[in-house]
Amino acid sequence: xxxxxxxxxxxxxxxxxxxxxxxxxxxxxxxxxxxxxxxxxxxxxxxxxxxxxxxxxxxxxxxxxxxxxxxxxxxxxxxxxxxxxxxxxxxxxxxxxxxxxxxxxxxxxxxxxxxxxxxxxxxxxxxxxxxxxxxxxxxxxxxxxxxxxxxxxxxxxxxxxxxxxxxxxxxxxxxxxxxxxxxxxxxxxxxxxxxxxxxxxxxxxxxxxxxxxxxxxxxxxxxxxxxxxxxxxxxxxxxxxxxxxxxxxxxxxxxxxxxxxxxxxxxxxxxxxxxxxxxxxxxxxxxxxxxx
Ligand code: PPS
Numbered sequence: 001x002x003x004x005x006x007x008x009x010x011x012x013x014x015x016x017x018x019x020x021x022x023x024x025x026x027x028x029x030x031x032x033x034x035x036x037x038x039x040x041x042x043x044x045x046x047x048x049x050x051x052x053x054x055x056x057x058x059x060x061x062x063x064x065x066x067x068x069x070x071x072x073x074x075x076x077x078x079x080x081x082x083x084x085x086x087x088x089x090x091x092x093x094x095x096x097x098x099x100x101x102x103x104x105x106x107x108x109x110x111x112x113x114x115x116x117x118x119x120x121x122x123x124x125x126x127x128x129x130x131x132x133x134x135x136x137x138x139x140x141x142x143x144x145x146x147x148x149x150x151x152x153x154x155x156x157x158x159x160x161x162x163x164x165x166x167x168x169x170x171x172x173x174x175x176x177x178x179x180x181x182x183x184x185x186x187x188x189x190x191x192x193x194x195x196x197x198x199x200x201x202x203x204x205x206x207x208x209x210x211x212x213x214x215x216x217x218x219x220x221x222x223x224x225x226x227x228x229x230x231x232x233x234x235x236x237x238x239x240x241x242x243x244x245x246x247x248x249x250x251x252x253x254x255x256x257x258x259x260x261x262x263x264x265x266x267x268x269x270x271x272x273x274x275x276x277x278x279x280x281x282x283x284x285x286x287x288x289x290x291x292x
Contacts, residue, residue, distance in 0.1 A: 124176040
């Protein structure tokens with residue numbers, strides 16, 4: 001097959017898939033419109049879910065309008081090169097009129113400075129490290145453009161050392177956390193969205209200065225349930241051809257739960273991870289839950 005698992009190349013110390021490094025100058029020079037909204041995440045933290053919520057909020061809960069195209073076409077992925085039929089992020093953005101909902105996995109220091117110069121709104125979603133790791137592991141098994149994950153135990157160590165694509169989870173969640181007030185970033189947690197999706201949808205609505213009825217909020221919560229998004233061909237990444245995303249290995253909409261890490265970490269791995277976590281996170285107090 002012609003599918004390539006891209007090697008990682010470092011940009012300012014952050015390992016990125018080689019095609020991102022190759023296009024780095026044009027990514028860094030990207031000029032958003034002040035009306036554009038950035039959705040930033042470490043991979044597998046709840047990006048697609050949040051993109052769907054925002055698209056529905058913008059379209060007043062109109063389910064059909066939000067089935068006009070697959071997620072990565074409705075809400076381009078800034079730094080991605082995609083195999084056909086999905087165009088690359090920058091190419092797609094060039095052809096779209098603002099306001100655009102732009103996805104990125106870049107850590108804060110690599111976000112094109114135009115976003116902050118233009119005072120764009122930005123929403124960050126963080127997910128507890130262990131569930132995020134497990135979700136990423138399954139994704140790396142099925143996404144044939146990502147580096148091979150290898151055995152799970154080794155994957156835990158790569159995660160802890162910040163060697164996966166888009167770099168260190170620890171630096172990622174901290175980078176946006178420390179800038180959230182200065183840059184007016186709405187910082188959300190996957191676990192909060194699971195606990196009370198209605199509350200988090202309303203929080204996003206207020207941040208974006210949107211106003212929809214209670215009935216529409218209820219509808220958005222329903223339409224963005226894990227089950228409904230898993231069955232929605234415009235949200236479940238069935239748009240990416242199977243040699244690239246082999247969803248028979250693991251579906252993009254895999255489990256959608258909090259605490260699945262307990263089915264994957266041994267008690268020894270969990271203890272070792274927790275000790276390292278404490279060291280890596282001691283300089284901040286981000287209220288992550290469900291790690292023990
Ligand atoms: S990506 O590739 O970075 O854009 O992936 P991302 O969308 O950030 O993360 C995918 C994980 O989010 C889960 N997901 C959801 N959980 C709950 N509710 C809804 N609606 C939902 N949509 C996606 C998805 O199942 C992946 O998590 P895991 O734990 O692997 O199931």
